[in-house]
Amino acid sequence: MTVIGIDKMSFFSPQQYIDMVELANARGEEPDKYLIGIGQTQQAVIPPTQDVVTMAANAADEMLTASDRKAITMILFATESGIDNSKSGAVYLQRLLGINPYARTIELKQACYAGTFALMQARDYVTLHPTEKVLVIASDIARYGLKTSGEVTQGGGAVAMLVSANPAIAQINQDSQYLSRDVMDFWRPIYADTARVDGKYSANIYQDFFKAIWTRYKQKTGLDINNFQALAFHLPFTKMGLKALRDVLPEASETQQTNLMREFEASRVYNKRIGNLYTGSLYLSLYSLLDNSKTLKAGDHVGMFSYGSGAEGEFYSLTLRPHFKAGLINGQLEELLANRKQITIAEYETIFDNQLSGPLDRQLDTQQDTAKFVLSGLKNEQRQYICH
Ligand code: HMG
Numbered sequence: 001m002t003v004i005g006i007d008k009m010s011f012f013s014p015q016q017y018i019d020m021v022e023l024a025n026a027r028g029e030e031p032d033k034y035l036i037g038i039g040q041t042q043q044a045v046i047p048p049t050q051d052v053v054t055m056a057a058n059a060a061d062e063m064l065t066a067s068d069r070k071a072i073t074m075i076l077f078a079t080e081s082g083i084d085n086s087k088s089g090a091v092y093l094q095r096l097l098g099i100n101p102y103a104r105t106i107e108l109k110q111a112c113y114a115g116t117f118a119l120m121q122a123r124d125y126v127t128l129h130p131t132e133k134v135l136v137i138a139s140d141i142a143r144y145g146l147k148t149s150g151e152v153t154q155g156g157g158a159v160a161m162l163v164s165a166n167p168a169i170a171q172i173n174q175d176s177q178y179l180s181r182d183v184m185d186f187w188r189p190i191y192a193d194t195a196r197v198d199g200k201y202s203a204n205i206y207q208d209f210f211k212a213i214w215t216r217y218k219q220k221t222g223l224d225i226n227n228f229q230a231l232a233f234h235l236p237f238t239k240m241g242l243k244a245l246r247d248v249l250p251e252a253s254e255t256q257q258t259n260l261m262r263e264f265e266a267s268r269v270y271n272k273r274i275g276n277l278y279t280g281s282l283y284l285s286l287y288s289l290l291d292n293s294k295t296l297k298a299g300d301h302v303g304m305f306s307y308g309s310g311a312e313g314e315f316y317s318l319t320l321r322p323h324f325k326a327g328l329i330n331g332q333l334e335e336l337l338a339n340r341k342q343i344t345i346a347e348y349e350t351i352f353d354n355q356l357s358g359p360l361d362r363q364l365d366t367q368q369d370t371a372k373f374v375l376s377g378l379k380n381e382q383r384q385y386i387c388h
Pocket of ligand 1: 030031032033034036037038080110111112113149150151152153185186197198199200202203206234236237240276278307308309310
């Protein structure tokens with residue numbers, strides 16, 4: 001049977017960040033609360049010249065060849081930070097990236113979960129149409145507000161994944177277990193540009209979902225923790241994944257516990273420095289795991305826990321392909337992080353309040369933004385995208 005899965009992955013997040021010790025000092029908190037209690041060291045700051053469309057374009061452009069652009073027949077754009085209540089981000093992306101016009105373009109929403117749904121749809125579609133490719137995007141900006149308890153868990157960025165037959169990175173197995181329940185742990189009313197959240201409740205629901213779905217997964221598949229070489233989690237902040245992992249670690253032998261903890265550390269290297277990117281967080285964690293693990297090898301199983309508030313969760317597995325590191329862009333994250341500029345908390349606060357919103361036409365200063373795709377302003381209530 002033809003193997004279907006993730007062939008390539010690419011990531012983008014803007015060029016500036018704040019340091020969590022500086023944020024803790026500015027907010028009168030112990031730095032260790034942010035560094036250890038939350039598990040974040042830095043946070044991406046999104047300038048007004050980037051939105052979910054430009055971040056997606058910057059991520060996907062780096063990995064797509066001319067022949068990929070021709071072979072893509074579907075763009076699935078997962079986001080909860082959409083820029084329009086009607087038009088999908090995927091349509092803009094198709095034009096910006098010069099993707100085959102005979103492609104379907106659609107946007108998907110269910111909090112942080114939508115990227116996983118998109119990936120599953122892509123896998124099923126390519127199973128039926130193995131010569132075609134699907135571009136999956138998970139792009140978001142996590143905004144809670146200045147001086148809120150959620151502020152330390154902000155961030156943003158985009159993960160692009162190409163789904164194809166005979167993929168380089170991993171097979172997506174047909175073993176998903178999922179659960180949905182109407183819960184008000186986190187939401188964003190249509191008029192608001194920051195999330196509403198019941199923080200501790202949301203963390204409890206996340207853990208409850210993980211335990212319930214994991215139990216069901218074991219019952220349905222006959223697999224257990226010993227079948228996995230690594231577990232990757234949706235990481236709204238990296239301590240959250242650690243809490244979930246600790247819920248199931250006692251099921252593993254001592255050696256297996258050590259191995260899973262080691263891989264977990266590899267899976268949170270990048271998330272610690274970017275922050276939450278909602279739909280993309282699980283996939284940045286997967287990227288981090290694949291890039292930083294020194295022990296994972298072909299044929300290994302990676303368990304994936306996806307969670308989106310509101311709430312929906314899913315657990316499924318990936319099987320790594322022989323040259324899985326070849327599907328990542330060599331040194332991409334190292335370079336991106338090395339080239340970022342640290343800004344002060346005062347600068348971040350100004351940027352946070354200066355996002356493009358409202359109906360008034362406005363020209364943005366794009367000089368400082370070195371990304372290839374940028375948002376240059378609003379004209380006749382239409383976002384203006386340019387390619388540097
Ligand atoms: P808080 O109330 O400021 O923090 O909010 P806290 O008092 O709960 O402290 C956090 C941790 O730091 C605690 O550890 C403290 O003990 C520890 P825990 O008990 O949790 O293990 N701590 C320290 N550790 C070391 N040294 C110290 C120290 N002081 C305290 N000196 C909260 C934290 C996460 C609730 C808040 O930031 C928040 O509301 N964030 C947003 C919501 C969120 O991320 N929820 C996660 C689950 S929901 C989800 O994942 C979905 C989501 O991504 C959205 C979507 O689906 O679209 C959010």
